[in-house]
Amino acid sequence: xxxxxxxxxxxxxxxxxxxxxxxxxxxxxxxxxxxxxxxxxxxxxxxxxxxxxxxxxxxxxxxxxxxxxxxxxxxxxxxxxxxxxxxxxxxxxxxxxxxxxxxxxxxxxxxxxxxxxxxxxxxxxxxxxxxxxxxxxxxxxxxxxxxxxxxxxxxxxxxxxxxxxxxxxxxxxxxxxxxxxxxxxxxxxxxxxxxxxxxxxxxxxxxxxxxxxxxxxxxxxxxxxxxxxxxxxxxxxxxxxxxxxxxxxxxxxxxxxxxxxxxxxxxxxxxxxxxxxxxxxxxx
Amino acid sequence: xxxxxxxxxxxxxxxxxxxxxxxxxxxxxxxxxxxxxxxxxxxxxxxxxxxxxxxxxxxxxxxxxxxxxxxxxxxxxxxxxxxxxxxxxxxxxxxxxxxxxxxxxxxxxxxxxxxxxxxxxxxxxxxxxxxxxxxxxxxxxxxxxxxxxxxxxxxxxxxxxxxxxxxxx
Ligand SMILES: Cc1cc2nc3c(=O)[nH]c(=O)nc-3n(C[C@H](O)[C@H](O)[C@H](O)COP(=O)(O)OP(=O)(O)OC[C@H]3O[C@@H](n4cnc5c(N)ncnc54)[C@H](O)[C@@H]3O)c2cc1C
Ligand code: FES
Ligand code: FES
Numbered sequence: 001x002x003x004x005x006x007x008x009x010x011x012x013x014x015x016x017x018x019x020x021x022x023x024x025x026x027x028x029x030x031x032x033x034x035x036x037x038x039x040x041x042x043x044x045x046x047x048x049x050x051x052x053x054x055x056x057x058x059x060x061x062x063x064x065x066x067x068x069x070x071x072x073x074x075x076x077x078x079x080x081x082x083x084x085x086x087x088x089x090x091x092x093x094x095x096x097x098x099x100x101x102x103x104x105x106x107x108x109x110x111x112x113x114x115x116x117x118x119x120x121x122x123x124x125x126x127x128x129x130x131x132x133x134x135x136x137x138x139x140x141x142x143x144x145x146x147x148x149x150x151x152x153x154x155x156x157x158x159x160x161x162x163x164x165x166x167x168x169x170x171x172x173x174x175x176x177x178x179x180x181x182x183x184x185x186x187x188x189x190x191x192x193x194x195x196x197x198x199x200x201x202x203x204x205x206x207x208x209x210x211x212x213x214x215x216x217x218x219x220x221x222x223x224x225x226x227x228x229x230x231x232x233x234x235x236x237x238x239x240x241x242x243x244x245x246x247x248x249x250x251x252x253x254x255x256x257x258x259x260x261x262x263x264x265x266x267x268x269x270x271x272x273x274x275x276x277x278x279x280x281x282x283x284x
Numbered sequence: 285x286x287x288x289x290x291x292x293x294x295x296x297x298x299x300x301x302x303x304x305x306x307x308x309x310x311x312x313x314x315x316x317x318x319x320x321x322x323x324x325x326x327x328x329x330x331x332x333x334x335x336x337x338x339x340x341x342x343x344x345x346x347x348x349x350x351x352x353x354x355x356x357x358x359x360x361x362x363x364x365x366x367x368x369x370x371x372x373x374x375x376x377x378x379x380x381x382x383x384x385x386x387x388x389x390x391x392x393x394x395x396x397x398x399x400x401x402x403x404x405x406x407x408x409x410x411x412x413x414x415x416x417x418x419x420x421x422x423x424x425x426x427x428x429x430x431x432x433x434x435x436x437x438x439x440x441x442x443x444x445x446x447x448x449x450x451x452x453x
Contacts, residue, residue: 001328002307002309002312002328003307003309004307005287005305005306005307006287006306006307007287007306008289008306008350008352034348034349034350034353035330035345035348038309038330038347038348038349038350039329039330039348041307042309042328042329042347042348043329051306053353055353079342099414102330102418103333103396103415103417103418103419104343104396104399104400104403104415104418105333105336105343105344105345105396105399105418106330106345106348106418108342108343108344109344109345109348109349189417190413190414190417191414191417191418
């Protein structure tokens with residue numbers, strides 16, 4: 001299908017993009033990579049009257065280390081994350097996750113910020129940003145505010161972003177040298193959205209894991225952390241009994257919801273499968 | 285209200301000026317306005333890869349990219365890449381392996397394969413399959429397509445080039 005008619009503007013400065021967004025109200029839509037937006041426009045699921053293309057806004061670009069944080073601009077593409085040496089060094093979980101996002105032609109355009117702002121519970125970046133305790137840097141008319149990933153993902157496709165705000169960047173604490181990570185998703189075909197996935201990080205000392213963050217995606221209306229399972233594992237020597245206990249705990253604490261093809265029970269089962277594999281991997 | 289926008293871009297090495305509606309996506313512009321029929325349209329929602337073209341050196345989904353977004357960019361289609369010879373060994377290998385039936389997916393497959401060969405010259409068979417999974421072949425000829433790409437990777441790794449052995453009619 002073809003999109004309905006709309007106007008198109010391409011501001012160069014963040015301040016101009018913000019004013020245009022304010023001015024356009026509900027009829028305006030930001031476009032970054034367009035890899036979600038244009039599909040919905042082609043399907044006429046949405047008919048905005050103006051698209052504000054933010055891809056010329058310099059403030060939203062680039063990956064850098066700023067003091068003890070890795071700063072990823074909203075416009076950084078999935079491919080740039082996949083290929084970045086800074087990411088590989090300071091947030092290796094993201095490098096492992098990137099190839100699972102769609103296919104290269106989509107990763108070449110789709111952005112980090114677009115994915116976070118869209119807030120799809122089946123997407124990789126929201127889950128990774130939660131596991132890595134990322135902070136979202138947001139700009140609006142009133143200036144800058146920061147929101148932790150924990151408070152950013154509110155519900156299905158619903159984030160803490162107001163309609164006149166722009167996600168500018170994300171700050172991620174640099175991975176400590178004893179950080180271990182695990183990323184895995186169960187999908188019908190490589191590149192498809194996961195039926196269930198796990199993005200996990202921890203700090204490892206021998207067979208003891210601490211500061212565990214186990215974030216599951218595609219199982220609920222937002223990415224979710226298995227906090228009780230994390231507490232159970234933190235600081236204890238990992239053995240098969242502890243793994244079995246953690247698997248049960250995670251299955252019980254997460255309020256899994258069904259999708260079109262998979263029941264909540266199936267998702268709960270997969271949560272355990274992923275956690276068991278993940279824990280074995282983390283101490284291996 | 286006049287919603288038309290002026291754009292200026294390079295398509296297959298030629299500077300093109302046009303005035304288009306912002307809602308026109310790149311492949312409609314290439315096919316309908318420039319009569320380049322190489323990029324195909326299947327799903328128009330990013331799922332099938334038939335519309336794959338290159339913008340500023342990277343493959344993209346031509347159905348999820350607006351022609352206005354290409355203002356100032358360098359666009360390449362299978363037509364231009366065929367002329368410049370970039371795809372020659374892949375095309376020869378596709379022919380040797382009979383890696384096409386109706387050919388609808390071929391231009392997208394070739395462009396995706398070319399990016400793989402460039403970015404991951406050491407890709408193994410499994411990785412070739414994974415990469416190509418972004419492009420649907422309605423005739424389901426994946427096996428011969430994977431064979432064709434793997435042959436090009438092998439030949440290039442040995443510093444060889446797959447050259448035409450016979451003249452094609
Ligand atoms: C076939 C297909 C398969 C896909 N598979 C996956 C997958 O497996 N995993 C996955 O995670 N994604 C997948 N995607 C989605 C893809 O990764 C998108 O690129 C991404 O979700 C959105 O990023 P974008 O830059 O393309 O955003 P756009 O489409 O440009 O925008 C998406 C939404 O976010 C808003 N927005 C964009 N940037 C900002 C910003 N900086 N501040 C505030 N709001 C903003 C837009 O207004 C819009 O509402 C798939 C897409 C397709 C077409
Ligand atoms: S037509 Fe673009 S991906 Fe199918
Ligand atoms: S050869 Fe027919 S679609 Fe692939």
